[in-house]
Amino acid sequence: MPEGHTIHRLAQDYATRFSGTGTGTRVTSPQGKFSDAAALLTGAELTHTDAHGKHLFLRFRDSDWVHIHLGLFGKVTFGEVAPGDAPAPPPTDTVRLRLANDTAYADLRGPTTCALITDAEKQAVHDRLGPDPLRPDADPATAHARIRRSRTTIAALLMDQKVVAGVGNVYRAEVLFRHGIDPYRPGKDITPAEWDAVWTDLVALMREGVRNNRIDTVRPEHTPEAMGRPPRVDDHGGEVYVYRRATLPCHICGTGIRTADLAARNLFWCPTCQTNRNNDETNQ
DNA sequence: AATGCATGCGCAG
DNA sequence: TGCGCCTGCATTA
Numbered sequence: 001m002p003e004g005h006t007i008h009r010l011a012q013d014y015a016t017r018f019s020g021t022g023t024g025t026r027v028t029s030p031q032g033k034f035s036d037a038a039a040l041l042t043g044a045e046l047t048h049t050d051a052h053g054k055h056l057f058l059r060f061r062d063s064d065w066v067h068i069h070l071g072l073f074g075k076v077t078f079g080e081v082a083p084g085d086a087p088a089p090p091p092t093d094t095v096r097l098r099l100a101n102d103t104a105y106a107d108l109r110g111p112t113t114c115a116l117i118t119d120a121e122k123q124a125v126h127d128r129l130g131p132d133p134l135r136p137d138a139d140p141a142t143a144h145a146r147i148r149r150s151r152t153t154i155a156a157l158l159m160d161q162k163v164v165a166g167v168g169n170v171y172r173a174e175v176l177f178r179h180g181i182d183p184y185r186p187g188k189d190i191t192p193a194e195w196d197a198v199w200t201d202l203v204a205l206m207r208e209g210v211r212n213n214r215i216d217t218v219r220p221e222h223t224p225e226a227m228g229r230p231p232r233v234d235d236h237g238g239e240v241y242v243y244r245r246a247t248l249p250c251h252i253c254g255t256g257i258r259t260a261d262l263a264a265r266n267l268f269w270c271p272t273c274q275t276n277r278n279n280d281e282t283n284q
Numbered sequence: 285a286a287t288g289c290a291t292g293c294g295c296a297g
Numbered sequence: 298t299g300c301g302c303c304t305g306c307a308t309t310a
Contacts, residue, residue, distance in 0.1 A: 003291050054292075072292045073304050094304070110304040112293070161293085168291045215291075243291085264299075265292085 002070040004053055004166020005209030008134045010076055011051040012210070014058055017078065017104040018046040025060075026100040030091040031109075037066070037116040038097065046099070053132050053165025055125055063119045066097070071112030078106050132165040133202040134210065140199040147187035147195065154190055155183035156263050166206065170243045173268045174217035175202055177241045182274045183267055214238045222251045242268040 018025050024043040029035045041060050048059040056068040068074075081088050081103055088105040091098045097108040108114060130146070131138035146163050147154070157163050158172045167175070176183050179198055181190070190198075209215050216238035223239060224231040229251075232239055241251055246259035246268060255272040 006291080070292080071303055072290060074292090075304080096303090112303055159292090170291050172291095266290095 002054055002074065003168035003171055003206075003209070003215065004051070004132060004134055005206045005215065006213070007054050007056045007070070007166070008051045008206075009210045009213050010056055011049040013076075013078060014046065014056075014099070014106060015049045017106065018099055018101060019048065021045070021101060021103075023101055026098075027060075028091070028098045028100075030093055030095045030098060034097050034114050040064070040116065041066070050122075051132075052126055052135060053129050053161050054168070055129070055165075057122055065117050065119070065122050067113055067115050067117045067122065067125065068097075068108065068111055069113035071110070074109065074111035076106055076108050078104060080104055129161055129165040130163045133199065133206050134166055140195065143199070144190075144192060144195040147190055148192075150187035152187055153184050153262070154181060154187055155267055157187045159263070159265065164202075167202065169265050170215050170240065171202065171205065171209075171217075173243045174215070174240055175205065177270060177274060178217065178219075180274055183262070183269050212238075215240065217241060218251065227251065242270055244268065 023045070025041075025046050027038040027042040027044075029038040041064060044060040044064070046058060046060060047062070050057040050059070054069060056070075058066040058068070060066070070076075079088055081100075083102060088100055091107055094109050095107045096111055096114050099106045131140060131142050133140075143164050147157050150157060152160075155172060155176065158167050158175070159169070173183075175198055178201060179194065181194065181198070205215075205217055214237040218239040218241060220226060222241070242257050244266075245257040247256050249255065250257055250270040250273060253270065253272045255270055257268055258271050260267050
């Protein structure tokens with residue numbers, strides 16, 4: 001369930017368990033597709049981790065990077081092994097990559113990318129990604145420069161990793177709702193003030209996402225407790241305004257949340273709270 | 285048992 | 298714009 005917050009959290013979690021231990025890491029690929037690289041890496045120490053948008057990088061030795069992209073359903077599960085305890089359970093045959101040491105193991109399944117790359121190849125990935133709200137070096141002006149000269153809808157631009165890195169379908173829908181922005185507005189009509197507010201909000205929301213390892217976007221006054229409404233009974237965890245709430249009443253105005261296909265993804269929005277301040281024909 | 289769906293993305297045309 | 302790819306899970310029959 002990966003948007004940027006998941007990946008940054010994984011970078012932290014891999015580092016906590018495997019780097020700075022002074023011991024090598026056992027690297028295997030039970031599923032087989034990463035076996036050759038695993039053989040080259042095993043016994044080496046994990047020296048650094050990095051994340052940019054939805055891309056995760058694990059460094060071994062000085063410059064051997066494992067580049068991981070989870071795609072739509074890739075997943076990492078961690079397990080702890082107490083010293084003197086039973087060893088880590090054998091991985092199932094869908095595990096693309098297992099890291100293991102004396103205290104922990106981590107299993108990666110279903111990624112679209114898991115590859116051994118060089119510093120230069122890693123740099124090439126950074127170069128094709130836009131600013132990531134979760135990276136300290138991120139420059140929101142770079143993103144707005146692209147947005148302001150595009151006729152593409154803001155909903156599509158927010159999902160374009162060359163424009164902003166790390167925003168996925170949930171943060172896209174939720175941040176547009178929180179700022180009352182119609183998802184169909186063209187990028188060129190998004191004002192600098194609006195973009196500033198959206199970016200600042202993404203930084204805060206996604207940082208909280210890393211902290212809690214889930215996406216929560218409702219303001220304190222709209223939580224289930226504050227409103228006396230039942231909490232979300234959905235599988236994915238956090239409290240949200242519109243994501244996957246099609247036909248349900250908007251938490252703020254009661255209007256039925258709408259959904260539509262946009263670039264092969266489900267878009268959700270409140271037609272009342274997110275008013276189109278521009279032309280009305282872009283809205284289907 | 286089979287089907288459908290998902291917080292993604294790259295590619296062909 | 299549509300298709301394929303990676304996997305697990307809930308839902309349907």
